[in-house]
Amino acid sequence: MTPTSPGWNSSRGTISTATVGGVQPEPWGVTVEDHQFRQVEEIRQAVLKVARGSSAAPKPSRLETAGTSSVHPEDQSMKDNPFRNDSNRKARRSRPKPFDYGSVSLADRQALQGYAEQVRSIARKGVEEVFELGEAFADAKARLPKRYEEWFRKEVTGITTRTASNYIGVYERFNERREQIVALGLKPSSLYKLAAAPEPAIEEVLGRAEAGEKVLGADVTRIVRLHAEPADEVERVSPADRGGPKGFKALLAERLTHWQREWTERATELLDVLDDLVPPGASGFRGTKPDVDKAIGLRSLWLHVELARMTGASFANKADDRLGVPYMQGRDWPSEPWRLLHHSLGHVGAASSWSKGKLFEEVTGTLIPRLRWALGGASSPTEFDDVFPTPDEDGSEDSAEADE
Numbered sequence: 001m002t003p004t005s006p007g008w009n010s011s012r013g014t015i016s017t018a019t020v021g022g023v024q025p026e027p028w029g030v031t032v033e034d035h036q037f038r039q040v041e042e043i044r045q046a047v048l049k050v051a052r053g054s055s056a057a058p059k060p061s062r063l064e065t066a067g068t069s070s071v072h073p074e075d076q077s078m079k080d081n082p083f084r085n086d087s088n089r090k091a092r093r094s095r096p097k098p099f100d101y102g103s104v105s106l107a108d109r110q111a112l113q114g115y116a117e118q119v120r121s122i123a124r125k126g127v128e129e130v131f132e133l134g135e136a137f138a139d140a141k142a143r144l145p146k147r148y149e150e151w152f153r154k155e156v157t158g159i160t161t162r163t164a165s166n167y168i169g170v171y172e173r174f175n176e177r178r179e180q181i182v183a184l185g186l187k188p189s190s191l192y193k194l195a196a197a198p199e200p201a202i203e204e205v206l207g208r209a210e211a212g213e214k215v216l217g218a219d220v221t222r223i224v225r226l227h228a229e230p231a232d233e234v235e236r237v238s239p240a241d242r243g244g245p246k247g248f249k250a251l252l253a254e255r256l257t258h259w260q261r262e263w264t265e266r267a268t269e270l271l272d273v274l275d276d277l278v279p280p281g282a283s284g285f286r287g288t289k290p291d292v293d294k295a296i297g298l299r300s301l302w303l304h305v306e307l308a309r310m311t312g313a314s315f316a317n318k319a320d321d322r323l324g325v326p327y328m329q330g331r332d333w334p335s336e337p338w339r340l341l342h343h344s345l346g347h348v349g350a351a352s353s354w355s356k357g358k359l360f361e362e363v364t365g366t367l368i369p370r371l372r373w374a375l376g377g378a379s380s381p382t383e384f385d386d387v388f389p390t391p392d393e394d395g396s397e398d399s400a401e402a403d404e
Helices: 034-052 073-080 086-094 106-121 127-143 148-155 161-184 188-195 199-210 217-227 244-277 289-311 336-349 356-374
Strands: none
Touching: 106 127, 106 148, 127 148, 127 161, 127 188, 148 161, 161 188, 161 199, 188 199, 188 217, 199 217, 217 244, 244 289, 244 356, 289 336, 289 356, 336 356
16 A cells, blocks of 8 residues: 555545444544554554655554653663763762872871861861861871872862961961960961961060950951061162153052052951951940940041042042132042942041940941952942942931041
C-alpha cells in the first residue's frame, strides 16, 4: 500500500481503520483490540519505510511506549548521573584536594591534623586563642617549611593566611609576656600593631594599660606612629621648585597627597574610637557623656574643617567680602555624599550640648556609616541619601565653618 492507495489518510499519515475488519473509527481515533492496532501499526511502518526508502528499524508504537518516559533509557541514565551535571562538575573542580601527607612523618601528620582541627573548634578568637593558634601555626610552619602554604590552603578553614601571620607575630613577639598581655585585656587588633612596633612603643602601651588607663586601638596606632623610626631622607629637588603652572600643579599634588594620607589616618582613628564606644548591638555609648565628647568631639571637628579646606568646598575666606566676591561663590560641593559626611562631622564635633541619646542617634545613624563609606567600607555612596536626612531636608545647617 502506498500513500495513494485507498485507505491512506494523507492528513493524518495513518491508515484508516476501515481497511481492518470493517471497524468504523471514531472521530478521535480507532477503537480496536490491541492485536488489531498492532497490525495497523506494522502496516503503517512498512508503508513509511517504502515511502522514505529507509532501512532503519521502525520506531515503537504509541501503544508500546504508553506509560513510559519520553526520554530514552540511555539519555535518562546520563541525565541522572551526577558526574554529568555541570554544577556538580564545577563544584568538584573548585573543591581543593586533600593535603598529601605521604612524605610527612606520622608524628608530624598527627600534629598538623590536630592544628587544623583546633582552628575549626575555636569559635571565639580572643587574646588567649590568638596565642594558642599562633603557637600552632608557628610549629606547623617549622614542620613544613616548604609546604606550609599548601597545607594551610587545603587543611585550615575559617581564617586567612594574613590572620594566621598576625597570630604568629603576636606569639613570637609576646610569648614571654603572655600572662601579662592576657591580663591587660588588650584587643587582638592592637597586638597585631604592637607585634611589629619598636620596643619603646610596646613599653608605653603596656605601661599605660598597667596603670589602669583604657588603651584604645586608635591610641595604639598613634603611639606606634610616634615611636616609628624616621626613614632615611633622600635629598631631592621637588618638582614644585620649578615654578610656573607645572610647578604649582606639582606643589598642590604633593600637599594633597600628604593631606589625604593624614585625613584618612585620622578618620580611621575616629572610626576605631567609635567602634570602642559603640559595641555591636548596643543601645547606648560605653562611657559617660563627657568621656564621649572628649573622645570624638575634637577628632570630628578636625576632620570637618580639613575636609572643607582640602576640597575648597564650604570653606569661607573672609577676604572675599572685602574683595567684592560674593559669599561662598564657587565653593559648592561637587559631590553630595562627601557634603553629607562633612555635615555629619560638623554636627558631632559641635554636639557638646546635645543629650547623650541624641548624640548616639547621630553617631550610629549617620556618622559611622558615612565614615565607613569614605574609607571604602560601603558598596554605594547613595545608600545613605535614601535613609538619613540631608541638611536641606531637616532644616539644619553646618554647625561649624572653617574660616581662613
